[in-house]
Every structure is written in structure tokens, then in C-alpha cells.
Amino acid sequence: MGIDQTTERAPRLGLRRDGLDPAPEVTALREADGTCPVTTLVGHAATLVAGFADARTVHGDPAFGFEGLPLPPGELDADEMVRRRAGMLLALDPPHHTRLRRMLTGRFTVRAMKELEPRIVTIVDDALDAMEKAGSPADLVADFALPVPSLVICELLGVPYADRDGFQERAALTLRSDLPFARRAQVITESRAYMATLVERARRDPGDDLIGMLVREHGDRPAADGGIDDDELAGLANLLLVAGHETTSNVIALGTLELLRDPVQMAATRAALDDDAALGRVVEELLRHVSPVSAGFPRVAAHDVVVGTHEFPAGSLVTASLCAANRDPALGEGLDHLDVRRTPIPHVAFGYGIHHCLGAPLARVELRIAFRALLRRFPDLALVDGPLEYRHENLIHGVEALPVRWATPS
Template structure:
């Protein structure tokens, strides 16, 4: 029997929080050489200012996987593994569909999806698992409709996603799930080529079909489907649990007050993405007195950065009255999350609706029994048992 891999320090959590040893590193050694199973020369960066530099200077820190064992991602449509000018070309095609103005068009449909799932949750009765019955299906249906992916296929692509993101599993198993997921999407893209619809895949084919081959289009759609439901799903579940642990702040959101502020504070405080895609130093670079050599891997800790005292006081405390707009929950720089406006819209609708529908919403188990994910690129909950 293969033992589970040791969780590297940048991916460890203590419930909602980064572990104390990670925050201590930020104070004592904000740029530290670390050992990773897949990289001999790796650096962990934990300070906010240093991470902004890494994320901002694409000419010095590359996202391209060339030269590291992460699979054949280059030119595959996996946008996070692109550098300019290819990144610029591909993102330019996608950006118009993710502007705040475009996303507002989806608001009535998102409201319907949220209310339909609340109806189903209420009718099914208590207790219930909020992850399976609300937090996961709502963003899944939204991203399916936006992309043009049949929602009835959700069991298949969610199964692949759960394997791809479970880093306790063998790499061969995770790679097989990624290949199966891309094969599913490749078939879907081929169907859209024949008859492009009004969805995003159809738009890309109609407007950029000559610039995008099927391999690249498959990769783009696969990434958007994976990221579009996994991240928002975990924010909905973790955010609900966090509010249940802070009833005074929950009451504000239920009343429709400070909703935008609550979402930004949840994003900062939870920082569900541990680090994003590792960077590769293109040249020798100095950060906080350490010399990172060309070819070295750089891992940036987002939970640590989002609690750096440079952003404000008492950041270990969840407080929805804060005004911190420069958090890094969505990253920073040219790889800043494309879907951020959509995620914010979904949360802005879902949290008040959930709390208003169930005025007595509560955990169905003690907090200590809520199962957090063990080792995944996206922090979250395996399930969230609730009652009302």
C-alpha cells in the first residue's frame, strides 16, 4: 500500500488558517529554499511585496512548463502555463466574455439557478450536505451554460476533477483523469465546430476559429470548466462555514448589508488557492536578499501574502468591515483570474439567498467533525453537513 505523500508547507492548512510555521517563515525567511518531490531547486515566497514582484514580472518569472515535469502543457490551451506573447493572444480572445458588464447579463439566470437549488434543498429536507446539494451544483451549472457544456455530463467531469485535484493520489492516476477530461472536451469541441452555438465555445469558434486549433480550444475549455466550478464551489462551502462561525457577521450578510465587503474579506481570509502555478526563474533574480538562480522553481504562498501585516492590522481575524481591495485571492498581474467577476457575482447572489431562505441555518455536526480537504491545489471541504 502506497502511503499518502507529505503535504508541502505551502499547501498545509489548519482549518481556515495557514499553519503557524508558514506565517513564521514570512517573518523570518520570506524567501526560503525548500525541497519538493518534483523540484530540486525550489523557493517558497511568503511575503506580499515579493509575491507581487514574482507575479508582475513575467519577463523574469515564467509560467511555461518547458523543462519541468508537469506534462505536455505548453501550447495545449492551458492558459496558466502560457507566457507572453502566446498568453496575450489567447487571453485577448477570452477577456470580452468575462468583463463585469458581460457578466451582469448572467445575473437573472444565476438568481434562477440559486433559487431552484434552494427549493430542491428545502424540499429534500434536513439534514443535508451543502456541498453536494448547493455549493457544487450552482457554479457547475453556471459554467456549463456559459461554456456550452451539457450539464447532464456533470457526474463525469466532476469525477475527473476530483481525481485531478486530489494530490494524495498517484500521479499516474491524476494524469489519466486529466487525459480523460481532455478527451471528453475534445469530443465536445469537435461537435461545436460542426454547429457552433451562442455559448463561449461557439463564440470562440465563430470569431477566432482560424486562430485556435482544436487542441488549444480543448485546453481552454477544459481549464475554464475545471476552474469555473471548483474554485467558486469551495468558496461557497467554506464561506458558509466561516459565516456560521461568526454569527454577528452572518446576520449582516443575511440582511443584505456589507455583502460585497464580506465577499472580499472571505476571499482574503480563506485564500482557497494555495499558490497557483509555480513559476520558473528566467534569469538570476534577487528577492529579499536571496539569489534565485535561472531555472529555479518559485512557489508563492497566497494565504501568507493575504495575511501580511503590510495590508493592515489584525489580519488573523475575519472582519467584513475591512477595506482591503489589493488581496491576492485571484492572483495578480497578467495571470489575474479571468473569472473573478463571475465568481464575485455568484457569491453575491448565493450567500444572501441561502441565509435568507434558512433563517436558522446551522451545522448538523460539531465544527471539529467537518471534513476539510487534505491535500489539493484548492482548499475546501469534502462535505458540509447542515440543518435548519
């Protein structure tokens, strides 16, 4: 028997942060090896776990999946929900998840990302040129952290960068946990409709981009025969567009913020700029420490299942705090503090299991290139004094703006 889906629960505790840290309540939950009743974005009852091992189990054990997710409130029926979830890799189980992910894997290998590096370097340098030309101070989010991954994913997918104001606004809205469900549903409909127009264009004239590749190689047969339909194409492309710019942009911004606050860590990072391996370790530590995705998508227990010391009956909705899991003392000492010199430790910043972020190799390349170029261009980069506005209880954590300044010419 599952958890009562109408039970009044705590607010969205898994998304709550204290600056870059997990909320104190979530840290206490992890330290006590406890669980906490929470609510999902659409008001359903779920249970939060916060330890590293528990988070990996919830994300990696096939006992947890998305079959049987309760319907959101409103007018949506089961058939409409299936259509809205079409192509949404983050909320699909095998075999549909396996079929769609297999189509994309070759485009996101380390080798494929290596081929993209020269273009990413150009995009990064162009953004820094524009920021430097405009002069100090600047908003690192609007002038660098957001446009760089946005342009990269647009070119990869085949999305016109000129449309960025629209898709960035829609993405920001859908990531807000306080957005009323009716408004969220409307924005999702608008996002999928926009992507459907690009799919239709690709059907007529498929390009060399990812949408064009999917149309050419898989769009000529139905899903039952291993192909992909238009609803899946639109959903998959929309997911890649949102995830491909939001997560990376916030790691750039929050990672820079943390480095600028800590001269020792900044000096160690600058010392690593000429060494790909050392800079790669910096990136892994920033990913672990920043943990832009605070909590994973809720999963449904397909049957009675044990997670660590906790028992969940079939039908339970369970979610995991990824940011708290990444600081679990079971992984090492001092993990509440950034240390870019530490040997990389396992983390779940990209999730875990079959839903581990497909774009992780791309994000790592973008982050390495972005931090190297930014810190070389502005050796005296500093924060502008003043309060910062965090994106509170957001699906992807970040700051609304990051004012920075510099004095010396590059």
C-alpha cells in the same frame, strides 16, 4: 545556474492548511521574511515565499514565467508536454497567453456578468428550492455550493450539465496533490479527450456558448495567424470548466462555514444583504480570508532576479503561498481573523498580474447572489455537530462535506 531539480525537498508545504489558516510553518516563514525549499506536484525542487509583496512579484514580474519548466517524470517528451499545456492559460507566457486571453476578455467583463445575473439568480433559487424540499439536514457542498457554479459554467461554456458526475470527479482527482503522477496524467488525458468531443461538436454546429464563439470567431485560422487550434480549444475549455466550478464552490462552502462559526460576522453579513456595495465588501473579505487557492503555480526565473530580500538565480522554480500572503500584517492588523465590516484590502485570492483570474467578475457575482439567497432563505441556518473533513494539501482548499440544518420555514 538554476536550483538542482533533483534535490530532496520538504513536502508540499505551500498547500498545507490548518483548517482555513495557512500551516503554522508557512505563517512563521512569512513572519521571518524567509524562504523554504519545497517540492512541486511532480517532485521538482522549488522555493516557497509567503509575504504579500513577494507573492505579487512572483506572479506579476515578467522575470518569472513558464518557459523552461522541467518535464514531469515518465514517458512525456517536450513535444507532448507542449500539446498537454495547449490552452492552459495558467501555464502560458506571452505571446500565446496574450492571444488566447484576449479572445475571452469580452465574455468576462463586469457588464457581461451583469447580463448573466438573472439566470444565476434562477439557478441559485432552484438549488435552494430543491434543498428546502428535501428537508433539513443537508450537505451544503453537494446540495448547493457545488451544483450552482457547476451549472453556471456549464451553460456559459456549452458543456452538458448531465455530464457533471464525470467532469466533477475528474476535476477533484486532478486537484489532489497526493495523486500519483501516472494517474494524474491519465485523468488529464481523459478530461482533454472529453472536451475534445465537445470541440468537435462545436466545429460541426457552433452554438451561442463560449466554445461556439471561439470556434466561430477564431477557429478558422491557425494560432500563427491569431486563431486557435483544437488542442488549445480543448485545453482552454477544460481549464475554465474546472476553475469555474471548483474555486467558487469552495468559497461558498468555506465562507458559510466561517460565518456560521461566528455569530457577530454572520449578523454583520445579514445586515449587508440588501446593499450590493456592502455585500460586495463581505465577498472580498471572505475571498481574502478563505483563499481557496493555497499556492500559485510554480514559475521559472528567466534570469537572476531579486524578490524582496531574496535572490533567485536563473532557472529557479519559485512558488508563493497565497493564503499566507493574504494575511500579511503589512496589509493591516488582525488579518488572521474574518471581519466582514473592514474596508477591503488588496488580496491575491485571484492571483496577480497577467494571470489574474479571468473569471473573477463571474465568481464575485455568483458569490454575492449565492450568499444573499442562502441567508435569506434560511434565517436560522446552523452547522450540524460533528467533525469536518478538509481537503488536505489540495490545489483548491475546501471541505468534503458541510452538514447544515434549519428549523423555521422560509
